[in-house]
Amino acid sequence: MSINDNQLLSAIVLAGGKSSRMGEDKALISIGGMPLLQLVCGVAAGCTDNVYVVTPWPERYKHLVLPSCQFIQEVALSPSSDHGPLVGFAQGLAQVKTDWVLLLACDLPRLRVEVLQGWARELDHVEDEAIATLVHHKKGWEPLCGFYRRRCLPQLLEFINQGGQSFQQWLNQHPIQVLYLPVSEMLFNCNTPEDLALLK
Ligand SMILES: Nc1nc2c(ncn2[C@@H]2O[C@H](COP(=O)(O)OP(=O)(O)OP(=O)(O)O)[C@@H](O)[C@H]2O)c(=O)[nH]1
Numbered sequence: 313m314s315i316n317d318n319q320l321l322s323a324i325v326l327a328g329g330k331s332s333r334m335g336e337d338k339a340l341i342s343i344g345g346m347p348l349l350q351l352v353c354g355v356a357a358g359c360t361d362n363v364y365v366v367t368p369w370p371e372r373y374k375h376l377v378l379p380s381c382q383f384i385q386e387v388a389l390s391p392s393s394d395h396g397p398l399v400g401f402a403q404g405l406a407q408v409k410t411d412w413v414l415l416l417a418c419d420l421p422r423l424r425v426e427v428l429q430g431w432a433r434e435l436d437h438v439e440d441e442a443i444a445t446l447v448h449h450k451k452g453w454e455p456l457c458g459f460y461r462r463r464c465l466p467q468l469l470e471f472i473n474q475g476g477q478s479f480q481q482w483l484n485q486h487p488i489q490v491l492y493l494p495v496s497e498m499l500f501n502c503n504t505p506e507d508l509a510l511l512k
């Protein structure tokens with residue numbers, strides 16, 4: 313696949329978590345002078361012109377420089393709902409118009425655009441029955457840095473409607489193709505002040 317082929321690939325960046333371990337909104341934490349969400353969106357924009365940021369609070373991020381990014385306002389399923397990334401992903405996926413979507417968390421400061429671009433070029437060769445192609449590690453699939461077929465939306469909604477909340481549980485019900493991760497630090501996940509200190 314040509315990585316610039318707008319017909320084939322979009323990106324969804326999730327920015328709606330509580331950041332309870334960090335104690336402040338991770339999306340706005342500055343890494344090397346750049347807010348983390350801006351950094352991740354910049355990497356996503358290196359893979360596709362169609363980048364969506366799914367968040368319940370777009371106004372919080374509208375001052376960031378996010379070229380070619382569009383906000384998708386996430387809506388709560390119920391007033392008390394604490395639904396997590398699976399529902400944010402489903403709401404984003406419902407807006408996507410391409411066959412494939414690159415899903416990214418906003419707390420991945422060491423992403424490597426050239427690795428993502430290399431993966432995107434191989435999407436044509438993913439087996440037809442796979443709903444996604446993801447890195448696999450000892451704790452299971454890495455759901456928040458990988459590629460999903462848009463056509464998985466009905467299965468995702470069915471899982472959510474039955475009360476499902478876990479990406480791992482959902483993914484374990486479907487064929488997934490393994491992505492080879494050449495640099496493991498690329499998936500370094502910045503969740504706590506201690507993680508942040510490691511970056512500085
Ligand atoms: N849009 C959206 N994104 C979410 C939601 N929950 C988590 N995320 C995103 O999913 C990614 C991974 O989140 P985590 O690091 O597991 O959790 P978190 O809620 O951000 O932080 P903790 O409260 O410390 O667990 C981050 O990019 C979050 O912003 C949600 O309900 N909606």
Ligand SMILES: [Mg+2]
Pocket residue numbers: 417419501502503
């Ligand atoms: Mg995290």
